[in-house]
Amino acid sequence: MSMRDxxxxxxxxxxxxxxxxxxxxxxxxxxxxxxxxxxxxPHEYLRGRTIAMIFEKHxxxxxxxxxAGIAHLGAQSFYATPDxxxxxxxxxxxxxARIIDxxxxxxxxxxxxxxxxxxxxxxxKNPVINALTDLVHPCQGLADMMTIIEHKGKLQGLxxxxxxxxxxxxxxxxxxxxxxxxxxxxxxxxxxxxNKRILEFAEENAKKNESEVVITEDLRETLTDADVxxxxxxHSMGHKDVEERKxxxxxxxxxxxxxxxxxxxxxxxxxxxxxxGEEMTDEIIEGPRSVVFDQGENRMHxxxxxxSLFVP
Ligand code: CP
Ligand code: NVA
Numbered sequence: 001m002s003m004r005d006x007x008x009x010x011x012x013x014x015x016x017x018x019x020x021x022x023x024x025x026x027x028x029x030x031x032x033x034x035x036x037x038x039x040x041x042p043h044e045y046l047r048g049r050t051i052a053m054i055f056e057k058h059x060x061x062x063x064x065x066x067x068a069g070i071a072h073l074g075a076q077s078f079y080a081t082p083d084x085x086x087x088x089x090x091x092x093x094x095x096x097a098r099i100i101d102x103x104x105x106x107x108x109x110x111x112x113x114x115x116x117x118x119x120x121x122x123x124x125k126n127p128v129i130n131a132l133t134d135l136v137h138p139c140q141g142l143a144d145m146m147t148i149i150e151h152k153g154k155l156q157g158l159x160x161x162x163x164x165x166x167x168x169x170x171x172x173x174x175x176x177x178x179x180x181x182x183x184x185x186x187x188x189x190x191x192x193x194x195n196k197r198i199l200e201f202a203e204e205n206a207k208k209n210e211s212e213v214v215i216t217e218d219l220r221e222t223l224t225d226a227d228v229x230x231x232x233x234x235h236s237m238g239h240k241d242v243e244e245r246k247x248x249x250x251x252x253x254x255x256x257x258x259x260x261x262x263x264x265x266x267x268x269x270x271x272x273x274x275x276x277g278e279e280m281t282d283e284i285i286e287g288p289r290s291v292v293f294d295q296g297e298n299r300m301h302x303x304x305x306x307x308s309l310f311v312p
Contacts, residue, residue: 003021003022003025004309006022007022007025007026007309007310008309008310008311008312009125009126009127009310009312010127010310011121011127011128011129011310012127012128012129012130012138012139012306012310013114013117013118013121013128013130013136013138014114014130014135014136014138014175015136015138015141015142015172015175015176015179016136016175016201018179020179020180020209023142023145023176023179023180025309026142026302026305026306026309027142027145027146027149027302027305029305029308029309030142030146030298030301030302030304030305031146031301033301033304033305033308034298034301037072037301043072043073043304043308044072044073044074045073045074045308046070046073046074046075046105046307046308046311047073047074047075048074048075049073049074049075049076049105049106049311050075050076050077050078050103050104050105051066051070051075051076051077051078051104051105051106051107051108051307051311052077052078052080052100052103052104052106052107052108053066053067053077053078053079053080053107053108053109053131054080054081054082054085054107054108054109054110054111055079055080055081055109055110055131056081056082056109056110056111056112057110057111057112057132057237057238058237059110059131059132060272060273061272061296061299062110062131062132062139062299062303063079065296065299065300065303066108066131066300066303067079068300069300069301069303069304069307070307072304073304073307073308075105075307075311077108078104093116093119093120093123094119094122094123096120097119097120097122097123097124098123098124100124101123101124101125101126104126105126105127105311105312106126106127106128106129106307106310106311107120107124107126107127107128107129108129108131109128109129109130109131110131110132110133111132111133112133112134112238113133113134113135114130114133114134114135114136116133117130117133126311126312127310127311127312129303129306129307129310132168133168134167134168134236134238135168135171135195135198136168136171136172136175136198137168137169137171137172137271138172139299139302139303139306140168140169140172140271140299141172141173141175141176142302142303142305142306143295143296143298143299143301143302143303144172144173144176144230144269144271144295144298145176145180146298146301146302147269147291147294147295147298148160148182148228148267148269150294150298151267151291151294152227152228152267155176155180155181155182156180156181156182156209156211157181157182157183157211158182158183158227158228159182159183159184159185159225159226159227159228160173160177160182160183160184160185160226160227160228160230161184161185161187161222161223161226161228161229161230161262162184162185162186162187162222162230162231162232163186163187163219163222163229163230163231163232163249163252163253163254163279164230164231164232164233164234164249164252164279165232165233165234165235165236165239165245165249166186166188166192166193166194166195167194167232167236168236169232169271170186170194170232171194171195171198173230174186174194174198174199174201174202174213175198175201175202175205177202177206177211177213178201178202178203178204178205178206178209178211178213179205179209180209181209181210181211182211182228183206183211183212183213183214184202184206184211184212184213184214185214185216185221185222185223185226186213186214186215186216186222187216187217187218187219187221187222187223187252188215188216188217188252189217189248189249189251189252190217191248192248193215194215199213199215219251219252219258220258220261223254223258223259223261223262224261224262225262225263226261226262226263226266227262227263227265227266227267228266228267228269229254229259229262229266229267229268229269230268230269230270231254231268231269231270231274231279231280231284232270232271232279233273233274233275233278233279234246234248234249234252234275234278234279246278249278249279252279253278253279253280253281254268254279254280254281254284255280255281255283255284256281256283256284259284259289265289266289267289267290267291268280268284268285268287268289268290268291268292269290269291269292269295270285270290270292270295271295272292272295272296274292
């Protein structure tokens with residue numbers, strides 16, 4: 001069976017559902033789409049198709065990159081927030097899902113619980129694409145891997161150092177690293193930890209792929225000799241304890257001193273939005289080794305790859 005046949009019609013809910021070879025193929029397709037886009041070559045592979053988008057949380061990158069990408073592919077997108085839908089008046093997800101499935105070729109959804117995207121997927125025949133839940137952010141993960149390959153030429157054997165909320169983006173990087181053989185070091189204050197199921201998945205897969213996932217309170221250990229330094233907000237969407245988190249994570253900042261512990265050619269990454277003066281300083285995000293805007297652009301190319309491969 002060809003790789004395209006393997007992926008067509010599937011849901012894209014978490015990268016845990018895919019084999020490394022499938023992820024590599026998605027990245028190759030994204031790089032090809034990026035080349036076509038740069039050369040202004042038409043690539044309307046989804047002409048006449050319709051894609052629904054339901055976003056229950058704020059978004060700049062994910063919304064605009066999907067909508068731009070859908071337009072490049074020749075399809076149409078429909079965007080709604082749950083508060084303007086009958087969902088807000090009590091219509092169940094299972095009815096909403098079956099109705100959208102009758103009109104649209106895929107659903108892109110950003111919401112809270114992973115069980116919500118799973119419920120849509122259960123009731124839709126067409127693909128459901130996870131545009132961020134509390135648990136994972138697989139679209140971000142694909143774009144991050146593409147960006148690392150562009151700047152470092154590979155994934156296997158690199159050291160990725162992460163600071164920030166042990167939440168969706170951290171979980172996704174744990175999944176990506178363990179599947180693709182990157183070593184991931186997570187610097188976290190005492191008492192904070194990532195999701196247990198994700199940690200188990202990452203530990204098991206890291207072993208298979210000759211890499212490791214390390215959680216440490218020691219920021220120097222996290223950053224020493226890192227090839228990739230990845231920062232994320234201390235307070236993800238939905239968290240109410242913002243001030244407590246800022247206090248707890250304050251020491252885990254990427255600044256000129258702490259960034260100097262990484263390799264001299266280390267790149268700085270951030271999924272954005274970023275908070276200058278919290279998880280990193282302005283000089284780091286604006287510095288010559290910051291690749292955050294390449295990363296943001298790659299969101300669009302990787303999402304186009306997912307759409308062109310998964311939409312039946
Ligand atoms: N990184 C990311 O998902 O950004 P948005 O929240 O702006 O979509
Ligand atoms: N961890 C962040 C990611 C934003 C793209 C959040 O969930 O708010």
